[in-house]
Every structure is written in C-alpha cells, then in structure tokens.
Amino acid sequence: MEKRSRGFYVLAAFFGLFVLFLYGPILTIGILSFQGPQGGLTFPMNGVSTYWFRDLFQEQAVGDIWGAFRRSTMLGLMVMITTVVVSVMAGLAFRKRFAGSGVLFYAAITSLVIPSILISLGVGLIFNQLGLKIHWATSGFGAQLTWTLPFGLLIMFAVFNRFDKSYEEAARDQGATAWQTLRHVVLPIIAPSLIGVGLFGFTLSYDEFARTLLTSGSYNTLPLEIFGMTTNVTTPVIYALGTLTTAFSFAIIAAFLLGAWIMGKRRARLGSDAGKGL
Amino acid sequence: MRLTNRQVIGWLEAAPLTLVLLAFLIAPIVMIVIVSFWGATEFSIYPAFQLDNYEFLFSSPVTYKVFGATLKYAFITWALTLAIGFTVAYFMAFHVRSQTVQIALFLVCTIPFWTSNIIRMISWIPFLGRNGIANQTLISWGVIDQPLEWLLYSDFSVILAFVHLYTLFMVVPIFNTMMRIDKSLLEAARDNGASGLQTLLHVILPLTKPGIMIGTIFVVTLVMGDFITVRFMSGSQRANVGRLISNDIGLLQYPSAAATAVVLLCTVLIVIAILLRFVNIRKEL
Amino acid sequence: MAKPKVGYSRRSLLRAGGAAVAAAAFPAPMLWAQETKDITLRQFGTGVSNLNDVAKKVKEDLGFKLEMTALDSDSVTQRAATQPDSFDIADIEYWICKKVWPTGNLQAMDTSKIANYDKIVGIFKSGKLTPDSEIAQGTAPSTVGFVDGPDGRTFAKEETGWMTLIPTIYNADTLGIRPDLIGRPIESWTELLNPEFKGKASILDISSIGIMDMAMVCEAMGEIKYGDKGNMTREEIDKTMAIFTEAKKNGQFRAFWKTFDESVNLMASGEVVIQSMWSPAITAVKSRGIPCVYQPLKEGYRSWGGGIGLSKSLTGMELDAAYDYINWYLSGWVGGYLMRQGYYSAVPETSKEFMSENEWGYWFEGKPATGVITSPTGDKLADAGDVRDGGSFYERMGHVACWNSVMDENQYMVRKWNEFIAS
Numbered sequence: 001m002e003k004r005s006r007g008f009y010v011l012a013a014f015f016g017l018f019v020l021f022l023y024g025p026i027l028t029i030g031i032l033s034f035q036g037p038q039g040g041l042t043f044p045m046n047g048v049s050t051y052w053f054r055d056l057f058q059e060q061a062v063g064d065i066w067g068a069f070r071r072s073t074m075l076g077l078m079v080m081i082t083t084v085v086v087s088v089m090a091g092l093a094f095r096k097r098f099a100g101s102g103v104l105f106y107a108a109i110t111s112l113v114i115p116s117i118l119i120s121l122g123v124g125l126i127f128n129q130l131g132l133k134i135h136w137a138t139s140g141f142g143a144q145l146t147w148t149l150p151f152g153l154l155i156m157f158a159v160f161n162r163f164d165k166s167y168e169e170a171a172r173d174q175g176a177t178a179w180q181t182l183r184h185v186v187l188p189i190i191a192p193s194l195i196g197v198g199l200f201g202f203t204l205s206y207d208e209f210a211r212t213l214l215t216s217g218s219y220n221t222l223p224l225e226i227f228g229m230t231t232n233v234t235t236p237v238i239y240a241l242g243t244l245t246t247a248f249s250f251a252i253i254a255a256f257l258l259g260a261w262i263m264g265k266r267r268a269r270l271g272s273d274a275g276k277g278l
Numbered sequence: 279m280r281l282t283n284r285q286v287i288g289w290l291e292a293a294p295l296t297l298v299l300l301a302f303l304i305a306p307i308v309m310i311v312i313v314s315f316w317g318a319t320e321f322s323i324y325p326a327f328q329l330d331n332y333e334f335l336f337s338s339p340v341t342y343k344v345f346g347a348t349l350k351y352a353f354i355t356w357a358l359t360l361a362i363g364f365t366v367a368y369f370m371a372f373h374v375r376s377q378t379v380q381i382a383l384f385l386v387c388t389i390p391f392w393t394s395n396i397i398r399m400i401s402w403i404p405f406l407g408r409n410g411i412a413n414q415t416l417i418s419w420g421v422i423d424q425p426l427e428w429l430l431y432s433d434f435s436v437i438l439a440f441v442h443l444y445t446l447f448m449v450v451p452i453f454n455t456m457m458r459i460d461k462s463l464l465e466a467a468r469d470n471g472a473s474g475l476q477t478l479l480h481v482i483l484p485l486t487k488p489g490i491m492i493g494t495i496f497v498v499t500l501v502m503g504d505f506i507t508v509r510f511m512s513g514s515q516r517a518n519v520g521r522l523i524s525n526d527i528g529l530l531q532y533p534s535a536a537a538t539a540v541v542l543l544c545t546v547l548i549v550i551a552i553l554l555r556f557v558n559i560r561k562e563l
Numbered sequence: 564m565a566k567p568k569v570g571y572s573r574r575s576l577l578r579a580g581g582a583a584v585a586a587a588a589f590p591a592p593m594l595w596a597q598e599t600k601d602i603t604l605r606q607f608g609t610g611v612s613n614l615n616d617v618a619k620k621v622k623e624d625l626g627f628k629l630e631m632t633a634l635d636s637d638s639v640t641q642r643a644a645t646q647p648d649s650f651d652i653a654d655i656e657y658w659i660c661k662k663v664w665p666t667g668n669l670q671a672m673d674t675s676k677i678a679n680y681d682k683i684v685g686i687f688k689s690g691k692l693t694p695d696s697e698i699a700q701g702t703a704p705s706t707v708g709f710v711d712g713p714d715g716r717t718f719a720k721e722e723t724g725w726m727t728l729i730p731t732i733y734n735a736d737t738l739g740i741r742p743d744l745i746g747r748p749i750e751s752w753t754e755l756l757n758p759e760f761k762g763k764a765s766i767l768d769i770s771s772i773g774i775m776d777m778a779m780v781c782e783a784m785g786e787i788k789y790g791d792k793g794n795m796t797r798e799e800i801d802k803t804m805a806i807f808t809e810a811k812k813n814g815q816f817r818a819f820w821k822t823f824d825e826s827v828n829l830m831a832s833g834e835v836v837i838q839s840m841w842s843p844a845i846t847a848v849k850s851r852g853i854p855c856v857y858q859p860l861k862e863g864y865r866s867w868g869g870g871i872g873l874s875k876s877l878t879g880m881e882l883d884a885a886y887d888y889i890n891w892y893l894s895g896w897v898g899g900y901l902m903r904q905g906y907y908s909a910v911p912e913t914s915k916e917f918m919s920e921n922e923w924g925y926w927f928e929g930k931p932a933t934g935v936i937t938s939p940t941g942d943k944l945a946d947a948g949d950v951r952d953g954g955s956f957y958e959r960m961g962h963v964a965c966w967n968s969v970m971d972e973n974q975y976m977v978r979k980w981n982e983f984i985a986s
Binding site for chain 1: 605607610615619630631632633634635638641645646648649650822824827828831832847850851852942
C-alpha cells in the first residue's frame with residue numbers, strides 16, 4: 001500500500017462536501033420530521049416528537065401514500081427487470097452490426113435526450129386519440145422505459161466495448177453452443193454491470209415525475225401522489241416518509257457491506273485464489 | 279448463410295428495444311408534430327392544418343427570452359456539474375482503491391434519490407428561506423445582518439437544485455470511463471516525468487472525454503426538459519421552455535404545447551448533434 | 564337489463580317522510596347491500612375536498628367503495644377533459660366545468676333524483692343568495708350549473724331540472740395577511756401592490772383565479788374600469804397584465820403559488836406577509852400558532868365554488884350508486900365536515916345537524932365562539948370569544964364581487980398569463 005498523497009485528502013474533503021451537499025435537504029427533512037404534532041413543513045420547530053412517524057402509518061386526510069408506494073415499487077421493479085433484459089438483448093444485437101443498427105442507435109439517443117414532458121404529452125395524446133385507457137402499468141410503464149432503456153443500452157455499450165472476446169472464443173473452441181457461451185460465459189462476466197443497470201432503472205423509475213404525469217391514469221405513483229397531496233395541508237408526514245426511506249436505504253447498504261466483508265473473510269480463510277488476481 | 283443468420287438473431291435481439299421505441303418514442307413524436315398544426319378550443323383539440331401555433335410562438339418576445347433562459351440554465355448547470363462531477367469521479371476512480379468502497383460510496387450518493395424529488399425540493403425552502411437554516415447560520419456567525427433574499431426563489435436556487443439533482447448523472451459516466459483507463463498508462467506518464475497536473479490534462483482528460491460527453495448530454499437535456507424544478511425553486515417567478523409547455527398543457531392548449539415542444543425538441547437535437555460531433559459514443563464508451 | 568330501478572325520486576320521498584325526517588334519515592341507501600359492496604366509484608379532484616374521511620364514511624353509510632385521487636388543479640382539468648375513462652365522479656370547480664362540459668365527458672344530473680335539491684342555496688340555482696341580491700361578475704355557478712336536457716351541451720340560463728355539477732363546497736376568498744408582520748390595518752385589495760410589501764407579496768399561479776385577483780386589485784387602484792371583470796376584453800387583459808408585469812419586474816412578488824400547501828408555507832415561514840389565499844390555508848397557518856388573518860376588504864370577495872359531476876360512462880348500478888352518493892353528500896355529514904374547516908356547504912341547513920351550536924354560530928352565523936373551535940381532525944382553530952374573519956355567511960357571501968372565471972377571451976388571457984409568468 002502506498003501512502004496517501006496530499007491530493008487524496010483534498011479530494012476526500014471535496015467528496016465529503018459533495019455528499020454533504022447531496023444530503024443537505026435530507027438533513028432538513030430529517031430534522032423537520034421530528035416536528036411536534038402542531039408543527040409545519042418549515043422552521044421554526046414546534047416542539048419535538050415522533051408523532052409524524054406514527055402518523056405515517058395512519059390514514060392521511062388526503063391521498064393514499066402506501067397505495068402509491070406499492071404502485072411505485074411495483075412499477076420500479078417492472079421497469080428494472082425490463083430494462084435489464086431489453087438492454088442486454090439490444091447490447092448483444094449491436095455487437096452483431098445488424099442492418100438498421102445505425103437508425104436504432106440514433107432513435108435510442110433521441111429517446112435519451114427528448115424532454116420528458118414531450119413523452120408524457122405524446123403518449124397521453126396517442127392513448128387519448130386511440131381511445132385507449134391510460135394506466136401506470138401500460139402507458140406509464142412504456143413512457144418510463146423510453147428513459148431507462150437508452151440508459152441501460154449505453155451501459156451495455158460500455159460493458160461490451162471492454163469485453164474480452166477471447167473468453168467467448170475459448171468457450172466456442174471447447175464446443176459450447178452460442179447459447180451456452182452466452183449463459184455460462186458472457187452473462188456471468190457482465191453480471192455486476194447488470195446490477196448497476198437494474199439499480200439505475202429502479203431509481204430513475206421510482207423518482208420519475210414528468211413522464212408519468214400525463215400517463216398514469218386513475219391511480220397515482222408516489223411522486224404524483226405527493227404532488228397531489230400538496231393541494232391540501234401537507235404535514236411533516238412526507239418528511240417522515242423521506243427520513244424513513246433514507247434510514248431504510250442505509251440499512252440495506254450496511255447489510256450489503258457487511259455481506260461483502262463476510263464474503264471477503266471467508267474467501268481469505270478458505271485460501272481460495274479468487275480475488276487474488278491470479 | 280451464416281451472415282444472414284447473424285442478421286436475423288441481431289434483429290430478434292434488437293426487436294424489444296425497437297418496439298418500445300416505436301410505440302413510446304417515435305409514435306408520440308409523430309403525434310406531437312401532427313398536433314402542433316391542429317387547432318384548439320377551450321376544451322378540445324380538432325384536426326386542422328394551421329400555422330397559428332407557430333406564428334404565435336415565434337411572434338412573442340417572451341418565447342425568445344424563455345429559450346434564452348433555458349439555455350442559460352443548461353450552460354451554467356453544465357459547467358458546475360462538470361467541475362464537481364469530474365472531481366468526484368476522479369477521487370472515486372483513482373483514490374478509492376477497493377471496489378466495495380467504490381460501490382458503497384456510489385450507493386451513498388444514490389440514496390437521496392430514493393426520497394421523492396418533490397419532497398427534497400420542498401425541503402430546500404426551510405433551508406434557504408428568509409428565516410431558513412442558511413440565513414440563520416450566516417446571521418449568527420455575523421457574516422450578514424440582513425437575511426439574503428436571493429437564496430430562495432431566484433436563479434440561484436434554481437441552479438442549486440439542478441446541480442443537486444443532476445451532478446450524479448455527470449459523475450457516473452465520467453467514473454465509468456476513468457475506470458477503464460489502463461493504469462499502466464498513468465505509470466508510463468509518471469515514469470516519463472509528467473507531473474500530476476500534466477497527467478491529468480494530457481492523459482486522463484482526453485481519455486475521459488467520452489464520459490464527459492455522455493454526462494454533458496444527460497445534464498443538458500435534463501435541464502432543458504425540466505419544468506418542475508424551475509417552478510418549485512423559483513416560486514414560479516422564472517420560466518423555462520418546459521414550463522411554457524406544462525402551463526399550456528395545464529390549460530388544455532395541447533396544440534400550442536405541441537408546437538413549443540417541437541421547437542424545444544429541435545433545439546435539443548441540434549445541441550446534441552453538435553455534441554455528438556466531438557465523440558463517437560458507440561466506439562469510445 | 565332486468566336490473567331493478569333503484570335510487571329514489573325526490574317527490575315520493577317528501578311525500579312519504581316529510582322534510583324533517585328526511586333530513587335526519589338521509590341517505591337511506593337504496594341499493595341492496597350485497598350488490599353495493601362490489602361497487603367502486605373512482606373520484607378525483609383537488610385535495611381540498613378529496614378527503615379520505617369522506618371515503619371512509621361512504622363505506623360506512625352507503626356500503627360501496629369510493630376511491631379518492633387528489634391532484635393539482637391543472638391535472639384536474641386535464642383529467643376531466645381528456646381522460647373520461649379514468650374517473651366516475653369528478654370533483655371540480657365551476658370554472659373548470661365551463662371548460663370541460665362541452666367535451667361531453669360528463670352527464671347531466673336529474674334534479675328530481677336529488678332529495679335536497681330544494682334546499683340548495685340560491686347561489687347555485689337562481690344565482691341569487693337572497694331574492695334581492697345581484698349576481699356577481701365572472702363564471703357564477705348558476706351560469707354553468709344547468710343544461711337543457713340530459714344530453715344538453717349548452718348551458719341554460721335558468722333552472723331546467725338538469726344540473727351539470729351538484730354543488731358541494733364554496734367560499735368567499737380574499738387576501739390573507741400576517742398582522743404581526745404588517746402591524747397596521749389592511750382594508751383594500753390595492754395593498755397587494757403596495758411597495759411597502761415589496762418582495763413579500765404573492766398571488767396564485769392559476770390563471771382563471773389569479774386574473775380575478777388581479778382585476779380586483781387594478782379596479783381598486785382605479786387604474787382600470789372594467790366593463791365586466793368576469794369577461795374582459797383583450798384591451799383590459801393587456802392593461803391588467805401590464806400593471807402586474809411592471810410590479811413583478813420591480814420585485815413586488817416573493818413567489819407565486821400553485822398548490823394550497825405552497826401558500827401555507829409561504830405564509831407560515833414569513834416569506835410572504837400578504838397574498839391571495841384560501842380559507843383553510845389561513846386555518847392551517849393559525850393552527851401552527853402563527854397569527855394570520857383572512858382580511859375582509861372593502862371591495863368585496865372573489866368567490867369560487869366546487870361541485871361533483873358524473874362521468875358520461877356511468878350507467879346502471881354504478882350510476883344509481885353515484886346518485887346515492889350525491890344525496891348522501893348533501894345530507895349534511897360532509898357539509899358539516901367541510902364547514903368546520905371554513906368552507907360552506909351547498910345545503911347549510913342539513914349540515915347544521917352535524918355541527919355543535921358553537922360551531923354553527925362561529926362558522927355560519929359569525930357569532931363569537933362560546934368555546935374552543937377545533938377542526939374535524941382535532942386541531943384547535945379558535946378560542947372562546949373569537950369571531951370569524953368577515954363575519955356571517957350572509958355577510959361574506961353577500962359581498963362577493965366576482966367569481967373565478969373562464970372568459971370568452973380565455974385563450975388570449977392564458978397566453979398573456981403565460982407571458983406574465985415568464986417575464
């Protein structure tokens with residue numbers, strides 16, 4: 001291990017500030033979620049209590065947070081899985097330089113750069129003119145895919161551009177079929193990136209507002225529900241939701257790190273050569 | 279024969295993406311273009327071929343102003359996110375050694391995004407407001423004696439929120455390209471006597487260009503298409519093109535919204551086409 | 564097809580029961596319990612009246628499920644106009660009705676099936692609060708409240724027996740102020756543009772409502788003499804916008820608000836000391852222990868009204884359930900609930916049954932409270948001895964200067980409004 005340079009500390013401090021900046025609103029949310037029962041969304045604090053956390057699990061005056069939460073999670077998972085599958089397939093396709101790949105590529109780029117509200121407007125108009133019912137799981141789902149798929153595709157480009165073809169050749173030389181090569185060689189190697197694709201797919205979908213705005217139909221997703229709730233008195237209950245979300249996410253990360261740490265230990269104890277970079 | 283087979287499999291693999299894009303991208307765009315020539319009443323839209331929507335759009339000085347503001351937001355946000363994003367990515371790629379820690383740090387940066395954007399925007403208000411934390415702190419430190427009014431409901435707060443929301447979109451692609459830089463190149467540079475700065479400027483920067491370009495594309499398009507951030511953070515005092523569109527939609531003026539949307543789309547595509555001239559995304563990713 | 568015709572006619576009920584009994588017994592659900600429990604009605608509207616407590620009470624009293632979706636007012640208009648399949652019941656404002664009705668997404672309601680129709684206040688029928696009052700300018704509910712027949716597409720001038728919306732909730736709006744931060748009496752709409760409040764004023768960014776607030780101000784300032792504020796000419800719109808654009812450029816406004824919540828936060832956090840506001844928003848600020856007054860102004864109030872409309876696609880049992888719901892809505896429980904928040908119910912006399920004497924006196928009659936006044940959710944709103952800002956129902960609704968409007972030149976106004984926001 002070489003010694004940390006001075007640059008490291010400067011950059012680490014910068015990174016720390018960046019994280020602090022990212023968490024600025026989360027901190028405000030965290031503090032204000034402990035408002036007293038009479039408190040509002042802004043300072044000053046009106047007493048300190050855990051009232052709003054309990055209130056979060058009661059029925060609200062307006063809106064249905066948990067119903068919306070379920071829909072958003074469901075939609076996020078749908079988008080996540082579809083994004084992973086479709087981007088991997090498209091990524092594989094682009095390696096084959098099929099006819100029309102150029103057009104498809106530019107369509108994907110357009111999809112990435114088109115302002116979200118256009119998709120929302122366009123999809124809404126089409127469903128409307130065709131007399132189809134819009135629903136978060138159909139039109140909303142499709143509208144969100146236009147955002148997550150190009151994202152996934154770009155990641156697949158990055159992955160396959162750096163993919164060492166000799167692994168595939170080796171597999172083929174040993175008589176593996178195309179499918180076996182894919183299943184047992186290619187997919188395991190790109191698996192970690194797929195987790196990234198999935199995670200981003202979920203995050204983008206879970207927080208998507210504009211694309212779902214005109215395409216969600218009768219039932220709101222969580223961001224829309226929260227926006228709708230602001231048409232009545234919004235209580236710090238939405239802050240309590242934010243605080244819980246953050247705490248929950250941290251718990252997951254901690255579990256992940258712990259898992260990685262235990263795996264590392266076990267690997268070291270078993271004296272496996274994996275991870276030693278043979 | 280083999281080649282055709284390959285073609286067919288390629289098409290099959292590309293089919294799902296193609297279908298999604300056809301249904302939810304191409305068709306909506308076509309629809310918007312068509313509708314932009316339609317007419318609208320108070321409550322409905324009717325097929326027609328008229329140029330009224332465009333005529334009104336291009337004859338209003340506000341349009342130009344708003345497009346100007348949109349580009350301004352995009353540019354400032356881009357510059358800030360690039361500076362911050364590059365530094366953060368550099369730190370994560372070259373100074374954090376364990377992959378587990380890298381992933382953990384990424385997750386730490388992602389967590390705030392799981393709290394709804396709207397909640398996070400609302401929460402800026404108690405932070406930046408007249409009696410908010412920022413002003414209170416500055417006053418108690420004696421830096422200022424009057425609360426700073428421009429912290430909230432201003433261009434400042436809008437850009438702050440943009441940077442807050444979108445820096446990560448810059449960090450990820452830059453980090454990605456940095457990770458793929460062959461470390462031996464850096465060693466070679468050092469062995470040849472290049473200073474840290476020289477290595478940064480002449481080796482790392484050129485090699486991360488694709489990542490920077492992709493990050494740029496993300497940030498620029500996200501900012502140009504935004505409407506909700508501007509509305510919340512400026513207290514509706516400022517406007518960008520997205521807000522013009524969403525206002526029109528809210529008032530059921532779909533054709534007028536569509537016309538503005540077409541112009542916005544063209545602007546964005548031109549900007550992106552220019553950016554793409556500098557980088558071949560497919561090859562250099 | 565052989566489904567029994569359910570629902571009830573007003574006349575037969577009155578004959579059978581007599582008004583007093585009817586008021587207390589309403590609504591007697593007319594559908595068979597086992598059938599109704601599978602019925603789900605989807606209602607949408609703004610959070611103002613899309614309350615979960617109402618849905619819960621509907622389940623209790625009527626047996627069917629009412630699903631509430633709360634949206635911001637733009638989305639409400641959009642959904643009503645463009646997504647007729649996504650709802651069964653639309654809870655919208657009268658000015659939205661003026662825009663949406665011609666789409667044919669809503670069906671007219673037969674007033675003979677509305678048990679309490681006779682008791683609905685005059686504002687929603689003849690347009691007159693009392694026989695000798697005048698109809699205020701703007702999109703008054705009576706002007707868009709009736710159509711010629713079940714399929715009528717144009718609004719009728721007087722009561723026809725076919726209603727577009729069943730009125731549910733309404734109020735008289737004025738400016739909200741922070742008396743502690745202003746420290747002097749406020750009497751006129753002109754104060755909104757008073758340079759004294761530079762950077763501390765706000766109006767709402769919903770064009771049909773905001774333009775009326777603007778008109779009240781401009782008229783009060785004596786800058787513009789409107790022919791009809793509720794139906795301005797292009798020239799009047801231009802002049803009004805010019806005055807406000809000028810003020811905006813000079814930094815008069817801290818922010819514009821679009822959702823209820825924003826107005827509460829602006830006021831509670833002290834960002835703004837004077838702004839257009841809605842009554843329960845004042846209540847919300849007050850319930851945090853922050854002084855806030857819904858200031859009656861000498862030029863009068865700007866009023867609004869909401870109602871529920873039925874989707875065109877409602878038929879058969881669902882339609883009957885919807886009528887049951889409407890009858891239940893007017894039978895008092897909801898009215899009492901809304902009135903205890905500071906709104907008014909369309910049938911005040913039935914709501915009286917669901918309010919204490921103290922509450923009725925405070926909210927409706929403008930009398931000093933004889934005890935603590937609490938909101939339906941239990942927050943303390945006023946102490947004994949307090950009097951409601953603006954006084955009694957008749958004092959407040961009697962001083963309505965205009966209603967939220969959709970004008971003939973609405974499209975022009977909307978474009979100008981967009982420019983105003985963007986300028």
